[in-house]
Amino acid sequence: MKPMAAFRLETERLVIRPLASRDVPEFVRYRNIDDVARYQDWPLPYTADLADELVAEVERLGRPTPGQWIQLAIDHEHHVVGDYAIWLDGEGQLAAIGYTVAPEQQGHNYAVEATRAVVEWLFLEAGVHRVTATIDPENVASARVLERCGFEHNGTVRSSALVRGQWADDTRFSLLRPAWEKWRNRDIGAPDTIELIEVTHDNIHDVCRIEVSQSQRRYVSSVAQSIADAAHPPVRDGVVSRPWYRAIVADDQLAGFVMLALPDDAHPAPCLWRLLVDTWYQRRGIARRTIALIADMLTEHGCDRLDVSFVDEPGGPERFYAQLGFERTGVIDDDGEVWASANLDEIVRRVRGA
Structure with missing residues (x-):
């Protein structure tokens, strides 16, 4: 034998x-x-x-x-x-x-x-x-x-x-x-196009099906929760937050969701409130390019910085944000989240090499 x-x-x-x-x-x-x-x-x-x-x-x-x-x-x-x-x-x-x-x-x-x-x-x-x-x-x-x-x-x-x-x-x-x-056999290459589109009556159900993986849900709320938060925005530092949100489309496919808190009387810098890329579309550079598009839009409206808060735990998103130029501000909010801020031009430079 x-x-x-x-x-x-x-x-x-x-x-x-x-x-x-x-x-x-x-x-x-x-x-x-x-x-x-x-x-x-x-x-x-x-x-x-x-x-x-x-x-x-x-x-x-x-x-x-x-x-x-x-x-x-x-x-x-x-x-x-x-x-x-x-x-x-x-x-x-x-x-x-x-x-x-x-x-x-x-x-x-x-x-x-x-x-x-x-x-x-x-x-x-x-x-x-x-x-x-x-x-x-x-x-x-x-x-x-x-x-x-x-x-x-x-x-x-x-x-x-x-x-x-x-x-x-x-x-x-x-x-x-x-x-x-x-x-x-899923597509793992960088998409040719990234667009931000409005969430409407016609697409809201599909947008709400965008999901991150199970292990990431401890770090970011769902799309449905985000839209609910936008409908009834929280008060931060005595001012009602001003939500702005869009669905992320990659090569004509719904791939993610992004939401900002726009500048207000208490917060001169906009805040990246939510950012989700669906599990099937992750690791393709979509999140980075989305933030660069956001930076372009905010720059056109006279902003020069973008804030973000995140859960400070192993496996959390801090490393991702640090690669885009976000640095801790020293602020930890009542929910225990750490705040960071980045220059918009620096974000664009790191994403596009410009």
Whole structure:
């Protein structure tokens, strides 16, 4: 009988292979880091003996096997930067995945790159019907990995996971092959045109269907909520806010929503009140170009700055705004949001290189 080939997936930067003895010191090190372990359920302290037992099981299996979990290494330039777990049900039709990246290696999209490769293998080579993943509801970074790979948020099950003797909530994601194929084949290039159009009786229902991903909803309100806020604007510093909003159209497709609070007696600078780009249109430069269009319009009306407020949490939008020239003003409002401001000419320069 011909020996089964060793399991190995290669991406542009990574190799995904069975966890090996040489990986144990690094594997044990990052599994004992608080910021890594807090969202996982392995025993603590995590010892080398536990890792050795896991490696022995990996060596016995060799590759993903029906009815079993297998632990794989995420390898970058012959150095383990994280690990990947794959489970197949007894029939090999259902799969579950999990992943960890060492803290020092985060921020390079290794988990996204590895997940894309694993999911492609599961659907095209292993022939599975459905891939699932469960995460801690507070693990926003992990949710973003799954969302960027096309996974659908199924909901959060309360008190359903026993983690080190404590019951915890469990957020669940899944992906079917037809949905994965649709996601993989979506347009990811920069659109030729971006327009801002009025929200009317004819398009309001379609505009309200614009949605960000589940993990982003903690940072921005929905389109429907935004329009409701515009209908009954809040009072800020003793003055009723003056809303202005438009739908964002990219290549003739509804792609997002933007709303401003226009200048008033208490606020000489307009405020970027809401900005949403639909999940299916993200990472195409639409938000940046929209803000540049807003900057053009405001400049024509005699403004020179734009303010914004945002939720100051890991995974929040501050990095995006900072890339456009927004700097913190030192103001934190009653809702706990941080305020920042940018020069309109600087926004345009950074977006268009002018």
